Amino acid sequence: MNGLRNLYFTLIGLFLALPLIVVAGVSVNEKQTLAFPPKSFSLSWYGEIFLNPEWRNALLASLTLAACSAAVAVAIALPLAWFLWRRVAPWANIFQLLGVAPFTLPPVITALGLLTFWATTGFYGQPWTAVVSHAIFFVTLPLVTLSLGFTAIDRSLVEAAATMGADDKTIFRTVVLPLILPYIVSGYAFAFVLSLNEYIVAYMTVGFTMETLPIKIFNALRYGYTPTMASVTILFVATAAVIFSLVARFGDLPKLLGAMAADDK
Amino acid sequence: MSGLALSNVTKEFGSFTAVNNIDITVPHGTFVCLLGPSGCGKTTLLRMIAGLDLPTSGAIRLDGDDITRVPTHKRNLGMVFQSLALFPHLTVGENIAYPLRIRGVAKEEQKKRVDELLAMIHLSGYADRPVSKLSGGQRQRVAIARALSISPKLFLLDEPLSALDAKLREAMQVELRQLQQKLGITTIVVTHDQREAMTMADTVVVMNKGEIRQAASPIEIYRRPADTFVADFIGSTNLLEAEATGGAVSVLGQPVSGISLGSATKATLSVRPEDVHLTAPGNGALSGTVTFVRDLGGTIETFVDVAGRQIVAVSTPRARPDVTVGQPVGITLLPDVCVVLSK
Amino acid sequence: MRREKPQKLLDYAPIVFPAAMLIVFFVIPFATMIAVSFFQREQAGFYTPAFQFANYERFLSLFFANVLGFSLMLAIAVAICCVLLALPFTYLLARMSRKAQIVWLVALLSVLSLSEVIIGFAWSTLLSRTAGITNLLVAAGIMTEAKALLPSFGAVLTGMVYQAFPYTVLVLYPAIVRLDPTLTEAARTLGASPLKAFFTVVVPALRNTITATLIMVFIFALGSYLLPQLLGRPQHWTLSVLITDQAIYQSNMPFAAAMAVFLVLVTLGLVALTVIAGRKGEAA
Numbered sequence: 053m054n055g056l057r058n059l060y061f062t063l064i065g066l067f068l069a070l071p072l073i074v075v076a077g078v079s080v081n082e083k084q085t086l087a088f089p090p091k092s093f094s095l096s097w098y099g100e101i102f103l104n105p106e107w108r109n110a111l112l113a114s115l116t117l118a119a120c121s122a123a124v125a126v127a128i129a130l131p132l133a134w135f136l137w138r139r140v141a142p143w144a145n146i147f148q149l150l151g152v153a154p155f156t157l158p159p160v161i162t163a164l165g166l167l168t169f170w171a172t173t174g175f176y177g178q179p180w181t182a183v184v185s186h187a188i189f190f191v192t193l194p195l196v197t198l199s200l201g202f203t204a205i206d207r208s209l210v211e212a213a214a215t216m217g218a219d220d221k222t223i224f225r226t227v228v229l230p231l232i233l234p235y236i237v238s239g240y241a242f243a244f245v246l247s248l249n250e251y252i253v254a255y256m257t258v259g260f261t262m263e264t265l266p267i268k269i270f271n272a273l274r275y276g277y278t279p280t281m282a283s284v285t286i287l288f289v290a291t292a293a294v295i296f297s298l299v300a301r302f303g304d305l306p307k308l309l310g311a312m313a314a315d316d317k
Numbered sequence: 318m319s320g321l322a323l324s325n326v327t328k329e330f331g332s333f334t335a336v337n338n339i340d341i342t343v344p345h346g347t348f349v350c351l352l353g354p355s356g357c358g359k360t361t362l363l364r365m366i367a368g369l370d371l372p373t374s375g376a377i378r379l380d381g382d383d384i385t386r387v388p389t390h391k392r393n394l395g396m397v398f399q400s401l402a403l404f405p406h407l408t409v410g411e412n413i414a415y416p417l418r419i420r421g422v423a424k425e426e427q428k429k430r431v432d433e434l435l436a437m438i439h440l441s442g443y444a445d446r447p448v449s450k451l452s453g454g455q456r457q458r459v460a461i462a463r464a465l466s467i468s469p470k471l472f473l474l475d476e477p478l479s480a481l482d483a484k485l486r487e488a489m490q491v492e493l494r495q496l497q498q499k500l501g502i503t504t505i506v507v508t509h510d511q512r513e514a515m516t517m518a519d520t521v522v523v524m525n526k527g528e529i530r531q532a533a534s535p536i537e538i539y540r541r542p543a544d545t546f547v548a549d550f551i552g553s554t555n556l557l558e559a560e561a562t563g564g565a566v567s568v569l570g571q572p573v574s575g576i577s578l579g580s581a582t583k584a585t586l587s588v589r590p591e592d593v594h595l596t597a598p599g600n601g602a603l604s605g606t607v608t609f610v611r612d613l614g615g616t617i618e619t620f621v622d623v624a625g626r627q628i629v630a631v632s633t634p635r636a637r638p639d640v641t642v643g644q645p646v647g648i649t650l651l652p653d654v655c656v657v658l659s660k
Numbered sequence: 661m662r663r664e665k666p667q668k669l670l671d672y673a674p675i676v677f678p679a680a681m682l683i684v685f686f687v688i689p690f691a692t693m694i695a696v697s698f699f700q701r702e703q704a705g706f707y708t709p710a711f712q713f714a715n716y717e718r719f720l721s722l723f724f725a726n727v728l729g730f731s732l733m734l735a736i737a738v739a740i741c742c743v744l745l746a747l748p749f750t751y752l753l754a755r756m757s758r759k760a761q762i763v764w765l766v767a768l769l770s771v772l773s774l775s776e777v778i779i780g781f782a783w784s785t786l787l788s789r790t791a792g793i794t795n796l797l798v799a800a801g802i803m804t805e806a807k808a809l810l811p812s813f814g815a816v817l818t819g820m821v822y823q824a825f826p827y828t829v830l831v832l833y834p835a836i837v838r839l840d841p842t843l844t845e846a847a848r849t850l851g852a853s854p855l856k857a858f859f860t861v862v863v864p865a866l867r868n869t870i871t872a873t874l875i876m877v878f879i880f881a882l883g884s885y886l887l888p889q890l891l892g893r894p895q896h897w898t899l900s901v902l903i904t905d906q907a908i909y910q911s912n913m914p915f916a917a918a919m920a921v922f923l924v925l926v927t928l929g930l931v932a933l934t935v936i937a938g939r940k941g942e943a944a
Contacts (some may be wrong), residue, residue: 060749061749071779071782071783075786078785135675144926147678150680150682160904161690164907166689174703188685204401211396212398212404212889213404213415214368215392215395216415216464218419218420222390222598231405244768249778251775259908266776269781289774309833
């Protein structure tokens with residue numbers, strides 16, 4: 053049974069890793085050729101991301117977009133999740149549903165909705181519209197992690213703080229905020245990484261005025277191959293892995309992903 | 318008046334009345350246990366005293382001031398929760414200092430008070446430990462110290478010992494009572510454990526279905542229960558139907574002498590098992606048959622069937638009754654140990 | 661803590677900003693899109709308010725029926741492949757040590773977050789003639805000559821399964837972790853082999869979860885837009901591709917909006933059907 057399991061996990065692991073291994077391989081080709089195994093070794097295509105102004109600008113645009121939109125997403129999700137936890141207000145659940153909908157529907161729907169909206173209101177193409185679009189599209193992630201985080205807070209902690217003389221504001225600052233902080237960080241991290249990688253919403257809202265990295269890769273793909281795509285891909289995978297490892301290091305990843313019975317094994 | 322006074326306090330949740338028209342006064346410095354089965358309204362009552370729930374009607378006064386609508390955080394009380402509610406993100410010392418910190422007490426003052434309290438609960442040197450590294454009994458003590466750090470006027474505890482194992486619970490009961498007597502603080506504990514209430518309280522308030530059935534000292538409650546509910550809930554007892562016709566009184570259909578039901582024609586007698594005396598059959602007593610003998614070493618329980626009802630007699634090994642299963646026996650009911658409960 | 665209804669106006673303050681953002685930037689855009697789907701198209705990407713069904717009538721043609729049929733078929737195929745692969749994987753994963761679980765979860769999240777562009781590019785490289793997997797097979801002496809494996813339906817399906825597999829695992833994970841492990845232990849003591857216990861106890865116990873997961877992966881796969889373009893031929897294009905094509909390249913917003921609304925309706929309809937079928941199955 054264990055042998056069978058290990059074989060199965062190896063095969064799945066290979067399936068997940070193989071495309072990335074090949075991309076990592078072609079990214080270190082010295083010449084601008086798509087060859088695997090690599091013909092010669094060079095890290096110059098990684099330098100290219102930062103040295104070539106086009107790639108560098110795309111990288112900066114993506115990082116800025118991800119950082120801002122994740123912040124806005126958390127700013128929407130935190131008060132909403134807090135309100136739903138703190139108050140009895142069944143009507144407010146509609147906003148929970150609205151917060152989960154954009155991520156559940158096919159992305160092209162949200163993208164097209166936002167495209168028609170920005171075009172109608174005359175803001176089409178402004179960089180900040182991409183921030184708002186991504187924040188709405190990814191608000192689901194902090195909303196889900198924060199809702200989970202609030203349910204994990206024992207309500208008697210809040211009552212205890214009140215009996216000891218803390219008013220609502222003090223309770224939020226001294227008890228609720230410290231306990232929800234890990235979930236804020238993970239929610240932000242999830243939204244950040246996914247925004248970094250998002251293509252269609254960004255493309256439909258600001259695709260003609262701004263190039264994020266995924267848009268840049270796609271545009272470059274249409275004109276042929278350049279190894280920078282490969283190096284960017286590896287950079288992205290590495291970034292995602294590092295961020296999620298940090299989340300796992302400082303938070304309880306299995307619990308965040310819904311395993312409430314996160315006992316020590 | 319100094320102390321806590323509740324008058325006509327009622328709490329309704331929708332159409333359900335959790336607490337019904339309660340009046341109690343708790344003089345300053347007394348230890349009161351609210352005792353009753355789960356769902357009897359005792360926790361709701363405590364939460365209203367704490368301000369965590371608001372009464373539907375009625376008034377709560379502390380030292381003469383009406384505090385019914387005063388928000389919890391302005392009541393200056395100390396409360397220990399069933400879950401203890403220790404803050405997981407703070408250390409032992411920070412937990413105990415929390416009430417002082419939010420009142421803006423100076424750092425050195427806080428530290429001094431924390432050390433004092435840690436000494437009081439025998440946990441000196443634990444200030445910098447995370448609460449997750451403590452044992453159950455230690456957490457219990459920290460929760461108590463935290464509730465007492467501002468020297469509150471009122472000390473409230475909601476099933477505080479329920480998470481501990483039996484041995485530790487008994488030890489903590491004694492410790493809590495001794496601490497309360499030393500500090501002279503007005504204390505109200507909610508519990509469903511009658512042993513706990515008997516051990517700690519000056520006054521036991523027995524509740525059922527949102528109402529107070531009896532409020533008295535533990536021994537009074539045990540010896541003179543007000544009704545069948547209290548008699549049955551506190552300790553174990555034998556409840557026997559009695560009837561008076563003319564001048565003669567019969568219990569379970571058998572005539573007995575020396576017992577008066579007062580003016581009632583029908584009543585229930587409560588007889589504690591240790592007060593049931595087994596004698597030879599006949600002899601002017603109830604007659605029955607031994608059905609089972611439970612020898613627990615420290616005590617011996619004899620089960621006797623009288624007219625289809627089971628009566629339990631408890632005796633010490635020294636006074637071991639010389640009976641075997643199937644043997645007919647007599648039961649003498651002494652008037653001074655039979656509590657007559659009118660229906 | 662007493663959860664109570666908001667008492668004062670101030671108690672509503674926290675929800676104002678989230679509610680406003682979601683209404684202005686999600687509900688209104690969605691409504692705008694529905695409105696535009698009835699509008700009259702003008703030249704050069706403009707449109708004027710109208711109320712006509714022409715945009716909807718237009719895709720009642722064989723061509724769009726084919727595209728729709730292919731999109732649904734592809735999404736169903738991806739959902740089935742993913743659940744078949746992910747179910748035993750997640751089950752075994754949930755029984756591994758916590759440390760191993762975290763490593764796998766980090767890996768799955770990293771792959772899940774990858775842009776479709778990147779997944780498309782990575783697979784097009786892996787399946788290419790010059791840098792692809794066939795080179796390894798040639799090196800191993802199994803094949804005589806490296807060849808390109810794309811564009812093809814197989815490539816599209818593989819890419820989309822790759823994209824949706826981590827998602828499937830993460831949807832299944834909570835339910836499977838919480839599954840009472842004594843269930844299988846009980847089955848084992850009653851004489852079932854591990855495999856038999858999995859199929860006779862775990863799978864039936866997770867029936868509702870599996871149905872829900874199939875739906876979620878199906879919707880996830882419907883949203884795939886770049887992979888069919890990067891790994892397939894034009895006949896492998898999905899409705900998502902056509903919507904973008906109409907919106908961006910043909911500048912026909914009303915028609916794109918109509919297709920998007922139709923896609924939402926089909927999605928919701930299928931979900932509702934599955935849920936109803938599931939309920940009936942339960943009642944039986």
